[in-house]
Amino acid sequence: MQWETVIGLEVHAQLRTQTKLFGAASASYGGAPNSHVDAVSLGLPGALPVLNREAVRMAALAGLATHCDVQLRSVFARKNYFYPDLPKGYQISQFDEPICLGGFLDIESDGTPLRVGITRIHMEEDAGKSSHHAQGSWVDLNRAGVPLIEIVSEPDLRTPEQAVAYLRELRAILVYIGVNDGNLEEGSFRCDANVSVRRKGQSALGTRCEIKNLNSFRGIRDAIHYETARQIRRIEAGEAIVQQTRLWDVDQGRTAAMRSKEEAHDYRYFPDPDLPPLLIDADDLKTWAASLPELPAAKRARFQTTLGLDVAVAQHLCEDPTTADRFERALDEDQSPSRARSLASFLSGRIAGALNKSTRSWLDLDAALSDLAEVHDQWRAGKLSNKMLGDLLAAAFEAEDLFAKALAQARAAVGLLEQDTGELDAAIDRILAANPGQVAAYQGGKPKLLGFFVGQVMQALGGKANAQEVNRKLQERLGDPA
Amino acid sequence: MSLIACARAIATGAQTATAVTERALSRIVAAEPHLNAMVHVDSDGALAQAARVDAAMAAGGPLGPLAGVPLTIKDLIAVAGLPLTAGSKMLAGYVPARDASVIVRLRDAGAVILGKTSLDEFAMGSTNETAVTGPARNPWDLGRVPGGSSGGSAVAVAAGYGYGSLGTDTGGSVRLPAALCGLVGLKPTYGRVSRSGVVAYASSFDQVGPMATTVRDAARLLAVIAGPCGEDATSRLEAVADYEAACDLPARGLRVGVVRSWLEGLTTETHDAVLSTQRRLEAAGAVTVEVTLPHAHLAVPAYYLIAMSEASANLARYDGVRFGHRAALEPDDDLDTLYARSRAEGFGAEVKRRIIMGTWALSSGYYEAYYDRACRVRRLIHGDLEAALRQCDVILGPTAPSTAWPLGSHTHDPVAAYQMDIYTTVANLAGLPAMSVPVGLSAGGLPLAIQLMAGAFDEATLLRCAASVERDAPALPSAPIALARALSGGV
Numbered sequence: 001m002q003w004e005t006v007i008g009l010e011v012h013a014q015l016r017t018q019t020k021l022f023g024a025a026s027a028s029y030g031g032a033p034n035s036h037v038d039a040v041s042l043g044l045p046g047a048l049p050v051l052n053r054e055a056v057r058m059a060a061l062a063g064l065a066t067h068c069d070v071q072l073r074s075v076f077a078r079k080n081y082f083y084p085d086l087p088k089g090y091q092i093s094q095f096d097e098p099i100c101l102g103g104f105l106d107i108e109s110d111g112t113p114l115r116v117g118i119t120r121i122h123m124e125e126d127a128g129k130s131s132h133h134a135q136g137s138w139v140d141l142n143r144a145g146v147p148l149i150e151i152v153s154e155p156d157l158r159t160p161e162q163a164v165a166y167l168r169e170l171r172a173i174l175v176y177i178g179v180n181d182g183n184l185e186e187g188s189f190r191c192d193a194n195v196s197v198r199r200k201g202q203s204a205l206g207t208r209c210e211i212k213n214l215n216s217f218r219g220i221r222d223a224i225h226y227e228t229a230r231q232i233r234r235i236e237a238g239e240a241i242v243q244q245t246r247l248w249d250v251d252q253g254r255t256a257a258m259r260s261k262e263e264a265h266d267y268r269y270f271p272d273p274d275l276p277p278l279l280i281d282a283d284d285l286k287t288w289a290a291s292l293p294e295l296p297a298a299k300r301a302r303f304q305t306t307l308g309l310d311v312a313v314a315q316h317l318c319e320d321p322t323t324a325d326r327f328e329r330a331l332d333e334d335q336s337p338s339r340a341r342s343l344a345s346f347l348s349g350r351i352a353g354a355l356n357k358s359t360r361s362w363l364d365l366d367a368a369l370s371d372l373a374e375v376h377d378q379w380r381a382g383k384l385s386n387k388m389l390g391d392l393l394a395a396a397f398e399a400e401d402l403f404a405k406a407l408a409q410a411r412a413a414v415g416l417l418e419q420d421t422g423e424l425d426a427a428i429d430r431i432l433a434a435n436p437g438q439v440a441a442y443q444g445g446k447p448k449l450l451g452f453f454v455g456q457v458m459q460a461l462g463g464k465a466n467a468q469e470v471n472r473k474l475q476e477r478l479g480d481p482a
Numbered sequence: 483m484s485l486i487a488c489a490r491a492i493a494t495g496a497q498t499a500t501a502v503t504e505r506a507l508s509r510i511v512a513a514e515p516h517l518n519a520m521v522h523v524d525s526d527g528a529l530a531q532a533a534r535v536d537a538a539m540a541a542g543g544p545l546g547p548l549a550g551v552p553l554t555i556k557d558l559i560a561v562a563g564l565p566l567t568a569g570s571k572m573l574a575g576y577v578p579a580r581d582a583s584v585i586v587r588l589r590d591a592g593a594v595i596l597g598k599t600s601l602d603e604f605a606m607g608s609t610n611e612t613a614v615t616g617p618a619r620n621p622w623d624l625g626r627v628p629g630g631s632s633g634g635s636a637v638a639v640a641a642g643y644g645y646g647s648l649g650t651d652t653g654g655s656v657r658l659p660a661a662l663c664g665l666v667g668l669k670p671t672y673g674r675v676s677r678s679g680v681v682a683y684a685s686s687f688d689q690v691g692p693m694a695t696t697v698r699d700a701a702r703l704l705a706v707i708a709g710p711c712g713e714d715a716t717s718r719l720e721a722v723a724d725y726e727a728a729c730d731l732p733a734r735g736l737r738v739g740v741v742r743s744w745l746e747g748l749t750t751e752t753h754d755a756v757l758s759t760q761r762r763l764e765a766a767g768a769v770t771v772e773v774t775l776p777h778a779h780l781a782v783p784a785y786y787l788i789a790m791s792e793a794s795a796n797l798a799r800y801d802g803v804r805f806g807h808r809a810a811l812e813p814d815d816d817l818d819t820l821y822a823r824s825r826a827e828g829f830g831a832e833v834k835r836r837i838i839m840g841t842w843a844l845s846s847g848y849y850e851a852y853y854d855r856a857c858r859v860r861r862l863i864h865g866d867l868e869a870a871l872r873q874c875d876v877i878l879g880p881t882a883p884s885t886a887w888p889l890g891s892h893t894h895d896p897v898a899a900y901q902m903d904i905y906t907t908v909a910n911l912a913g914l915p916a917m918s919v920p921v922g923l924s925a926g927g928l929p930l931a932i933q934l935m936a937g938a939f940d941e942a943t944l945l946r947c948a949a950s951v952e953r954d955a956p957a958l959p960s961a962p963i964a965l966a967r968a969l970s971g972g973v
Contacts, residue, residue: 039580043799045573046560046582046679050715078795080844082821089798137817139803268844270853273686273792275715 005228006196006205007163008155011170012148013180014126014188015058021125021147022049022092029186033140041145043087048274051076055147056099057288058179059123060280062149063100064289065173066118072282074099076123076275080268084139085128095269098122099278105153105173106297109165116166117154124148149179155194155205160224164217167191168319172296176321184215191220195227197235206231207241211255213248223248227255299324308337313344326362330373339380346376350393358397368404375411382466383416385458417466427460428453428473439478447481450474485551485645485699492550495539499532499550503594506552506644510596516968519618519628519637521557522564523597528552531594538592547702549592552644556635557598558605559648559690560679561585568681569601569613569631572828573806582679583714584648584690584707591706596644599634603830604797605655605683607631608902609892612832617889620663621962622928626886629659635693636663640962646694646703652683653785654881654906656691657918657933661881664920664929664958666700666948667693669906671939672913673718675704676711682796684789685716687910697919697948701725704941720939728942733950734767736943739874741775744905749884755921755930756880762954763878763947773870773877777862778908782900784863785907787843787856794840800828835896860911867912867935876947877935880905881918885928905933915941919948922956927963 020027023040039047063070077095100121107114128144130137151170157163171189174180181188191214196206211227214220226248231241246255294302296318303314303324318324331343351372355362365372379389392414399406431453432439442449453474458465483491491497507525514520535550560566560578562585567573581589588595602612610633611617618637620626628637632649636659639647649656651669660667669691677688692703705725711717740760745753764770802808802824809823829837843852870877882902892899909916916935924930932951936944 042804044578044805045566045568045576045681045799046578046677048678048714050713080795080798082798082801084801084803084817087799087804088795089801090795266846268795268841268846268849270791270795270844270849273684273716274682 002200003197003228003232004200004202005158005160005224006155006198006208007157007160007224008194008208009153009157009163009166010192010194011151011153011167012126012190012192013062013151013174015055015147015149015179016181017052017054017058017147019052020145021052021055021123023047023145025145027146029188031142033138034142036142037144041087041141043089049092049272051275051278052147055123056278056280057284058147059099059121059149060285060288061177061292062151062174062179063103063121064285064292065177065295066100066103066105066121066151066170068100068103068118068121070100070280070285071097072280072285073097074122074278074280076272076278077269078272079124081265083127083130084137085130085141085144087128087141087144091125091127092272092275093124094122097277099280105166105169107162107165107169109159109162114156114162114165116156116162119152119154121149121151124150155196160221160228163193163224164221167217167220169296172319176293176296178293182320184217187215190215193220193224193227195224195231196241197228197231206235207243209241209243209255210245211248212245212258219248219250222253223255226253230255293321296321303340307331307335307340309341309344313341313348316348317344322362326366326369330369330376332370332373339377342380343373343376346379347372350389354393354397360397360403364403367402368407371404371407371411375407378416382468384414385417385463385465385467387463388414388417417464424457424461424465424470424473427457428470428477431456431460432477442478442481445481450478453478483645484696485548485694486696486702488645489548489551489702492535492539493545499535499539499594500529502550503528503532503552503596506596506642509642512969513621513641513643513965516624516965517619517621517637517641518616519599519634519641519643520554521567521569521598521600521615521634524561524564524595527563528594528596531589535592535594546590546592548588548706550594551592551646552594552596553588554596554599554635554638554644554647555585556601556632556647556649558601558631558650558681558683559584560681561595561598564598566681567598567614568605569603569615570829570833571614571807572800572825573681574828575807576805578679580679583676583711585679587707587709588648593706594644596638599632599638599647601634602631602655603833604681604793605631605650605652605688606793606832606836608654608658608899609889610634610659611889611893612830614830619889620886621965622664623886623926623964624968626888626928627662627891629662629882629886631655631659632667632693633659636660636665636667639663639665639693639695641965642961646692646699648690648703648707649693650680650683651689651691651906651910652687652789653903653910656693657881657906657916658902660693661918661920661931661933662886662929664923664931664962665693665695666697666917666919666952667691668700668704668917668941668944669909669915670704670708670941671718671915672910673716674720674915674939674941675707676709676714676717678711678713682792684792685796686792687785687789689910697945697952698726698729700917700948701729701945704945708941718939723942725942725945728945729949731946731949732767733763733947736763736768736876736947736950737771737874738763738768738947739771739773739870739877741773741778741870741877741879743775743778744879747883747904748880751924751930752880752882752884756878756932759921759932759951759955760878763950766950766954768947768950771874773873775863775866775870775908777859777866780859781863781907781911782904784856784859785903785911786839786900787852788860788911790836790840791843791853791856792840794837794844797829797833797837800825802828832896863908864912867908867914871914871937875936875940875943879933879935881931881933882906885924885926885930909935914938915944917944917948919951920955920958921951923958929958
């Protein structure tokens with residue numbers, strides 16, 4: 001390995017405010033073209049920006065959650081360029097005095113921890129959307145003015161996998177603190193990657209290319225792989241890397257040049273005279289810091305240490321706060337590690353599987369989480385056999401009723417095992433008597449035959465028996481195999 | 483009749499708002515061929531509002547402080563339903579759906595809006611000569627400029643088209659035409675009056691200000707339009723004082739600052755007008771204090787660099803995409819052609835000059851030398867004013883170097899034209915309130931004026947001093963003689 005990739009990421013995350021960054025128009029996604037607009041987002045003559053303080057709180061929260069210094073004074077600037085989806089002819093963005101500086105994010109990739117520096121977080125307004133048709137070009141300004149934060153990392157990442165781990169962690173944090181919906185497809189969480197290569201051991205950075213149009217984690221990984229290989233190929237062929245912006249083409253699986261540094265705009269940034277410097281009250285900042293919820297890293301750690309969950313399970317449960325929250329609500333008071341582990345796999349195995357096959361969603365299950373936990377506990381205690389559990393869940397998920405009602409009905413219909421010991425003993429007697437050969441074989445050294453006896457006994461009892469109890473009794477009766 | 487007298491006549495039933503409005507409208511019809519001050523007259527809207535005031539009066543309902551008073555509005559300020567041109571071809575066909583904040587306040591006070599007045603294109607000019615509708619004429623001498631950029635507003639008030647007007651002042655655009663047309667013109671403290679709904683020229687300087695024939699009239703208009711506004715992040719919460727009451731306070735005890743360097747470079751008559759005003763204030767019990775503004779000589783270049791830089795961004799929205807003028811295109815023309823041709827056709831020469839220079843001043847490699855340096859000068863001038871205003875309550879000086887000059891004097895020398903703003907731009911750079919007050923006529927029959935400046939949000943003191951100046955200065959004829967002559971068929 002003589003080459004090293006150096007990656008820095010710029011993430012644009014849409015803040016989940018009701019209204020736009022500088023006006024009263026709705027900031028929600030979608031809507032008929034140009035329906036979420038007002039004088040400010042249309043850039044009408046005389047319209048002035050007034051800052052949305054909720055967006056400020058959210059941007060500050062993002063900084064607090066990533067260990068940044070939130071600046072008590074920051075400045076909005078005008079970034080000047082002409083484009084039809086930029087109504088004012090300039091974008092209001094923070095430039096040399098952003099709201100957050102100097103943070104970091106701890107990630108883990110391939111089992112190795114890595115601290116990734118965060119250079120800055122700044123606030124800005126989004127542009128609108130242009131689309132090109134045979135009849136001409138259309139502009140939709142619904143998105144124009146929607147609040148964004150841009151989170152710029154240090155070039156601390158070395159592999160595409162680290163880049164994806166960083167993005168997953170950042171996304172989880174933003175979703176946890178409620179400032180972003182984490183939706184890559186709708187573009188509310190977007191990423192540009194700055195990629196360069198250098199020979200291992202070299203300290204100077206190579207010439208970088210900025211890759212845009214990355215809208216899935218897979219795309220990000222593939223694009224960085226492609227770009228790394230392309231740059232190495234060029235250098236090894238004796239060609240120079242041209243600093244440029246490149247677009248990732250998902251279908252072709254390649255990046256292509258969009259514009260080079262020479263063609264780069266001179267944005268003529270200057271402080272926006274319509275907006276006084278943004279001042280944050282130190283007490284507000286303290287209140288916001290105190291309002292931060294448990295972040296994904298802390299939650300994962302707690303799930304592993306206190307609840308005894310495996311790394312992968314904890315990782316999975318903590319990827320988004322609703323899943324984690326659902327698990328914790330189901331778990332409720334009995335947090336013993338054995339129950340937590342069992343319940344976690346019950347939810348992500350049996351229940352997720354049943355959901356997949358049905359038309360219901362997790363949302364429908366929220367009112368019945370404690371009932372589901374009770375079903376799990378009964379199954380675990382042997383009061384429900386596997387078959388009974390399967391029947392019960394199938395009935396509950398297929399029914400048309402609200403889930404809580406359907407579940408209650410299914411539970412009533414299936415009932416619980418009330419093992420008649422005499423009946424079980426009698427069945428075992430019958431099966432052992434009917435299969436003397438197998439008994440002899442078992443005792444002669446074929447322990448795998450235990451499964452055969454369990455199956456026979458369960459069948460004899462019509463599936464309504466506690467499998468563990470059947471196991472235990474059979475082993476007792478058959479004795480240890482030689 | 484003053485604005486205050488008009489309001490009183492309507493409120494007491496001595497006159498109906500309809501009669502007052504009809505008189506103003508017929509005045510416009512008679513004088514406009516000579517003056518060219520209006521870009522749009524809204525007779526129907528004005529008469530409808532007058533009728534509403536008369537109905538309210540008949541019903542005994544409460545009347546606002548401007549009930550039934552006809553006013554004109556600089557066509558840089560949005561009035562819902564009336565075309566908004568900003569004096570440019572660029573905004574052809576644009577009709578705003580909403581009133582500017584100041585218009586909402588005027589309406590709440592019961593005012594009648596007669597129509598929109600002409601201005602230098604996008605408020606860029608000191609003479610009204612860059613207006614797309616051609617220059618308005620000074621009613622005191624129809625061959626002379628009325629001053630700009632709120633020239634149409636000044637002419638309208640001087641000619642009796644209603645009793646007052648709202649102009650905007652970025653570098654002197656209320657005060658200069660007020661001075662040249664014999665009116666009171668007040669630029670409020672930056673942040674005193676909302677800019678929402680006002681077409682932006684240079685956002686860190688722009689302020690809407692009243693123009694009227696008396697100090698007290700200006701005080702009443704200011705009281706109506708002043709105050710915080712949720713649609714303008716630069717508007718401020720400071721309390722609005724009783725401006726009319728301030729006009730009754732004597733000048734006794736006021737410390738009046740005089741800047742010696744500002745008395746150089748003036749015509750003799752303007753020079754004498756400032757000095758005699760100073761003597762009259764002293765006679766009224768004010769104390770003269772000499773103050774210095776060490777960086778004031780840098781005001782014009784600093785002002786123009788910042789104003790042009792901001793303008794280059796503010797005018798980027800006029801791109802032919804969403805509203806206003808769009809050039810006719812050939813099928814093969816691209817987006818850049820749409821922009822370039824629309825803007826080339828829509829903007830006049832002075833606007834283009836300022837956009838180009840502002841773009842240059844903000845460009846990478848020039849920013850530090852131009853825009854940034856101008857901002858540093860601005861801070862120095864602000865510091866000068868703060869220091870001076872610790873020694874005095876108001877600063878007295880000239881508004882313009884001379885009385886009104888002939889049309890076409892500076893057409894080919896923009897820098898000479900910019901120099902006319904030498905005394906006014908200081909207040910914009912420092913964000914302070916300032917006003918021009920007429921102090922009689924020159925030997926040639928043209929209005930003379932002085933300028934007063936006061937501390938931030940201290941419009942009350944400014945008005946108190948201005949009222950004293952007005953009381954003791956030689957009165958102007960009740961109507962401009964040249965206009966009267968023109969209307970009676972003479973030359």
